[in-house]
Amino acid sequence: MSEITRYSLTEIKTLLEKKSLTSEEIVSAYQTAYENDNNADIPLNGYIEFFKDARTRASAEDIKRKNNTHGRLSGLPIAVKDNILITGKKATCGSKILEGFSAPYTATVIRRLEKEGAVFLGRTNMDEFAMGSSCEYSQYGPTRNPVNREYVPGGSSGGSAAVVGAFQAPAALGSDTGGSVRLPASFCGLYGLKPGYGTLSRYGLVAYGSSLDQIGIVAHNPADIALLLSVCAGIDSKDSTSRDFSYSDMFPLTPGNLKGLKVALPVQLNGEGNSDSVRKTAAGFIDWLKQQGADVSEISIPNLSYTVAIYYIIAPAEASSNLARYDGIEYGLRNDNGNLLDMYINTRSEGFGSEVKRRIFIGNYVLSSGYYDAYYKKAQAVRSLLTHEFDNIFTDYDIVLSPTSPTPPFKLGEKLDDPVTMYLQDICTIYANLVGIPAISIPAGMSNDNLPIGMQLAGRQGNENLLLSIAQSWKNRGGAA
Amino acid sequence: MKYDVIIGCEVHVQLSTKSKAFCTCRNVFGGEPNSRVCPVCLGLPGSLPVPNKEHIRSAIKAGRALGCSIAPLTKFDRKNYMYPDLPKAYQISQYDMPICNNGMLTVFTQEGTRDIRILRIHMEEDTGKNIHADDGSHESYVDYNRSGTPLLEIVSEPDMRSPAEAAAFVMSIHEIMQYLEISDCNMEEGSLRCDANINLWVYEEEKKYATPIVEIKNMNSFKAIQAALEYEVQRQADEWQNHRLTREAAGKSTRGWNEASGKTILQRTKEEEADYRYFPEPDLKPLSISADLIQSIEKTIGELPKEKRERFMHQLGLSETDTIVLTTEKAFADYFEQILTHYPNPKKTANWLLGEVKKYLNAGNISISDFRTTPAHIAELLLLQESGKISGKMAKDVFIKMAATGKAAQEIVSAEGLSQISDRGELEKIVIEVIAANPGSADDYRNGKLQAIKFLMGQVMKASKGKANPQEAEKLLSEKLSS
Numbered sequence: 034m035s036e037i038t039r040y041s042l043t044e045i046k047t048l049l050e051k052k053s054l055t056s057e058e059i060v061s062a063y064q065t066a067y068e069n070d071n072n073a074d075i076p077l078n079g080y081i082e083f084f085k086d087a088r089t090r091a092s093a094e095d096i097k098r099k100n101n102t103h104g105r106l107s108g109l110p111i112a113v114k115d116n117i118l119i120t121g122k123k124a125t126c127g128s129k130i131l132e133g134f135s136a137p138y139t140a141t142v143i144r145r146l147e148k149e150g151a152v153f154l155g156r157t158n159m160d161e162f163a164m165g166s167s168c169e170y171s172q173y174g175p176t177r178n179p180v181n182r183e184y185v186p187g188g189s190s191g192g193s194a195a196v197v198g199a200f201q202a203p204a205a206l207g208s209d210t211g212g213s214v215r216l217p218a219s220f221c222g223l224y225g226l227k228p229g230y231g232t233l234s235r236y237g238l239v240a241y242g243s244s245l246d247q248i249g250i251v252a253h254n255p256a257d258i259a260l261l262l263s264v265c266a267g268i269d270s271k272d273s274t275s276r277d278f279s280y281s282d283m284f285p286l287t288p289g290n291l292k293g294l295k296v297a298l299p300v301q302l303n304g305e306g307n308s309d310s311v312r313k314t315a316a317g318f319i320d321w322l323k324q325q326g327a328d329v330s331e332i333s334i335p336n337l338s339y340t341v342a343i344y345y346i347i348a349p350a351e352a353s354s355n356l357a358r359y360d361g362i363e364y365g366l367r368n369d370n371g372n373l374l375d376m377y378i379n380t381r382s383e384g385f386g387s388e389v390k391r392r393i394f395i396g397n398y399v400l401s402s403g404y405y406d407a408y409y410k411k412a413q414a415v416r417s418l419l420t421h422e423f424d425n426i427f428t429d430y431d432i433v434l435s436p437t438s439p440t441p442p443f444k445l446g447e448k449l450d451d452p453v454t455m456y457l458q459d460i461c462t463i464y465a466n467l468v469g470i471p472a473i474s475i476p477a478g479m480s481n482d483n484l485p486i487g488m489q490l491a492g493r494q495g496n497e498n499l500l501l502s503i504a505q506s507w508k509n510r511g512g513a514a
Numbered sequence: 515m516k517y518d519v520i521i522g523c524e525v526h527v528q529l530s531t532k533s534k535a536f537c538t539c540r541n542v543f544g545g546e547p548n549s550r551v552c553p554v555c556l557g558l559p560g561s562l563p564v565p566n567k568e569h570i571r572s573a574i575k576a577g578r579a580l581g582c583s584i585a586p587l588t589k590f591d592r593k594n595y596m597y598p599d600l601p602k603a604y605q606i607s608q609y610d611m612p613i614c615n616n617g618m619l620t621v622f623t624q625e626g627t628r629d630i631r632i633l634r635i636h637m638e639e640d641t642g643k644n645i646h647a648d649d650g651s652h653e654s655y656v657d658y659n660r661s662g663t664p665l666l667e668i669v670s671e672p673d674m675r676s677p678a679e680a681a682a683f684v685m686s687i688h689e690i691m692q693y694l695e696i697s698d699c700n701m702e703e704g705s706l707r708c709d710a711n712i713n714l715w716v717y718e719e720e721k722k723y724a725t726p727i728v729e730i731k732n733m734n735s736f737k738a739i740q741a742a743l744e745y746e747v748q749r750q751a752d753e754w755q756n757h758r759l760t761r762e763a764a765g766k767s768t769r770g771w772n773e774a775s776g777k778t779i780l781q782r783t784k785e786e787e788a789d790y791r792y793f794p795e796p797d798l799k800p801l802s803i804s805a806d807l808i809q810s811i812e813k814t815i816g817e818l819p820k821e822k823r824e825r826f827m828h829q830l831g832l833s834e835t836d837t838i839v840l841t842t843e844k845a846f847a848d849y850f851e852q853i854l855t856h857y858p859n860p861k862k863t864a865n866w867l868l869g870e871v872k873k874y875l876n877a878g879n880i881s882i883s884d885f886r887t888t889p890a891h892i893a894e895l896l897l898l899q900e901s902g903k904i905s906g907k908m909a910k911d912v913f914i915k916m917a918a919t920g921k922a923a924q925e926i927v928s929a930e931g932l933s934q935i936s937d938r939g940e941l942e943k944i945v946i947e948v949i950a951a952n953p954g955s956a957d958d959y960r961n962g963k964l965q966a967i968k969f970l971m972g973q974v975m976k977a978s979k980g981k982a983n984p985q986e987a988e989k990l991l992s993e994k995l996s997s
């Protein structure tokens with residue numbers, strides 16, 4: 034494996050600035066890493082497609098740098114989840130129904146990265162339409178965990194985390210609707226940020242649960258995430274739910290001073306439900322926080338017990354509506370034997386996988402007349418309560434802490450037949466999406482089987498900077514890991 | 515059989531905003547299929563709607579003009595159903611928190627006046643259009659140019675008691691919308707569409723029975739509204755007599771008006787009605803509407819048809835018939851009033867507009883807004899006629915030339931030497947010559963054969979090449995013959 038691929042995004046930035054390396058050399062190294070791995074016995078399968086034009090784009094950036102017309106991210110390589118649109122590139126969301134669909138426009142986040150000279154390496158694998166926690170529900174086969182290939186990388190942005198973990202990209206964009214960036218980051222031993230709702234424009238991110246979806250970033254260190262966030266964030270006239278907030282001063286990232294930091298530890302997410310190794314890792318992380326002068330207190334947030342239930346009403350409801358457009362009329366797969374209704378039925382039966390179908394059924398059920406009040410309306414009411422509770426918590430605390438996942442990574446196929454157990458995988462992460470606050474997963478330790486374990490910090494809306502600076506302090510800590 | 519007719523209307527008004535409801539595509543009618551589209555109105559994956567301020571302002575304007583209260587907090591909802599012309603498979607609409615509530619519109623028919631309550635007005639987006647090939651290929655196509663066009667849906671209470679009232683209600687909405695200048699209100703292009711819910715209350719032996727409610731669709735003109743509802747009244751009365759089905763027993767069905775056969779045709783029964791699974795649109799935040807915004811929009815409402823009519827009749831002294839014709843189209847009424855600023859004679863102006871001008875516009879199927887002749891030019895023409903510079907007949911000829919060329923009246927009169935001879939000295943010369951050249955007729959007149967003056971007048975006109983002012987010339991002739 035080439036040493037070049039071991040550099041972090043910020044290190045690459047420095048090397049390019051010093052002209053010690055060219056972007057073309059760097060991108061070639063990643064391409065070689067990807068190609069070699071693809072020929073291995075058990076390929077990672079993190080990329081659905083490695084872009085053939087990535088090297089040409091990199092050379093173009095090298096020329097710009099020579100001419101001093103380059104942007105802030107000139108020549109920096111980034112992998113992109115297969116549900117974020119780049120004009121002219123395919124975007125399938127890991128689904129057969131979008132087979133052959135080429136994006137006719139570019140997502141706002143991509144446009145901002147492109148403007149600053151970022152080079153996109155390829156499209157990363159994902160659970161179909163971002164529905165899943167293991168990256169096994171993909172039309173393109175499962176992605177494997179780079180730490181141990183018998184294990185899942187977590188989902189749904191499993192491909193994004195896996196390619197970063199396997200040094201096939203220095204950083205990647207994912208999307209996070211209930212934990213889909215943080216869980217894979219945790220399973221692959223990486224940093225993964227889900228910004229607050231509205232921090233990154235959703236324009237060009239294929240919708241799953243519109244009120245929960247947020248583009249997120251996976252990388253080897255918090256500074257890399259800060260760099261990308263500072264370029265991508267901010268209000269977008271094409272997304273009326275995006276927020277006006279300046280992140281321009283976020284990079285370079287300074288490690289946080291943790292003295293006096295008020296940390297809340299909700300008992301609902303830090304108890305018996307977590308596996309031993311996770312609890313041990315959590316205890317170690319809490320000790321470190323205390324050593325740094327943070328003030329850690331246990332609190333109880335009773336409504337946290339309902340988040341999985343609420344999520345599996347609201348997300349499928351929105352998904353059932355968002356995915357109704359895949360009907361074979363305008364784009365994507367079409368199976369048009371018979372009349373219009375036949376075409377709808379054939380196309381959607383053939384195009385969607387079983388987990389997507391399951392969620393469409395749930396969504397249509399909870400929205401149907403007669404059930405709306407009992408499910409969707411009640412779920413939204415609890416969501417409002419929860420949001421209100423977190424407003425109160427953040428008047429007393431700066432950070433809410435829990436593990437990212439109650440267990441370390443599990444093996445491929447282990448939970449495929451048990452959707453409810455799979456759903457419970459997101460028990461610690463979902464609340465941040467329901468409430469709309471930023472949350473980060475930090476690699477905090479290893480299990481007895483030598484698998485990564487992550488801790489999750491959530492903060493106030495607009496406080497991504499605090500989360501990243503605490504993470505940077507952790508990264509910079511002396512000694513282990 | 516004794517019964518009351520119960521009708522409620524839903525009127526869809528396409529707004530003439532600059533851009534579409536949730537994207538920046540130009541909002542105009544027609545165009546090469548799929549030429550006015552973008553990721554948003556095509557419903558492409560990842561696209562997001564952005565609300566249009568002009569859509570919201572138009573809704574508030576319409577609401578205030580119809581006496582509605584404006585909700586301080588309103589939101590958009592998704593109405594879910596699959597159809598090829600609906601690219602997202604949901605329509606962004608408003609469900610339980612419409613922007614306008616509880617208005618009132620008074621309509622006038624031959625039966626009298628009636629107050630029709632407006633239940634609500636809400637904002638939504640239009641669909642595309644399915645096009646079915648007529649070449650025998652059975653292929654269907656979709657044109658998304660119309661997709662995302664901003665609409666208002668105005669929903670009345672079931673307060674109309676006859677098809678004529680329903681037609682009058684829709685006509686009145688049509689008129690108000692064009693007075694507000696928020697819609698082209700072109701029914702042929704579908705910019706104003708109406709569905710109606712109709713049933714009967716049948717009275718038998720002291721008891722009241724409601725017949726099943728039927729929603730009638732596809733009524734594309736005021737005439738169609740009246741005809742379809744008249745047909746439906748008769749059909750429901752017959753059905754009652756044959757089957758005695760009540761609303762409770764049968765529920766609601768949907769029927770389409772078929773212009774060619776003059777019948778309504780069953781489209782859907784209650785069981786086939788879709789469950790739209792409405793829920794709040796997560797891509798759009800709820801909207802807060804301030805009292806200041808409402809006030810600033812109210813100031814732009816201007817005079818409504820009813821107020822204008824009262825002013826035309828009571829202040830300008832016009833007849834009811836003339837007033838109605840002048841005010842049906844706001845642009846026409848505006849044109850009329852612009853003439854009055856130069857030529858303040860309402861009756862003469864009205865006669866001209868409703869006579870010559872209307873005749874010309876109708877013959878060429880020209881709308882007043884496309885008419886080349888300006889109000890100032892018409893005023894000038896009327897002044898030329900009133901001052902005697904041209905005759906009534908000349909004025910009509912000059913008008914035709916004005917309308918064809920867009921030139922001013924004076925310009926045509928001068929260029930063609932058309933002006934009338936009213937100058938006494940010049941006329942006197944001609945009259946004296948004519949009397950001298952026709953002594954026989956002059957004698958006849960003097961001897962009491964008064965109609966001889968007609969012949970002499972003819973000679974005057976001939977000698978003046980038709981330019982002599984006839985009134986002045988005749989006065990001079992009789993003066994000279996009597997002296």
Ligand SMILES: [Zn+2]
Binds near residue numbers: 534537552553
């Ligand atoms: Zn558009």
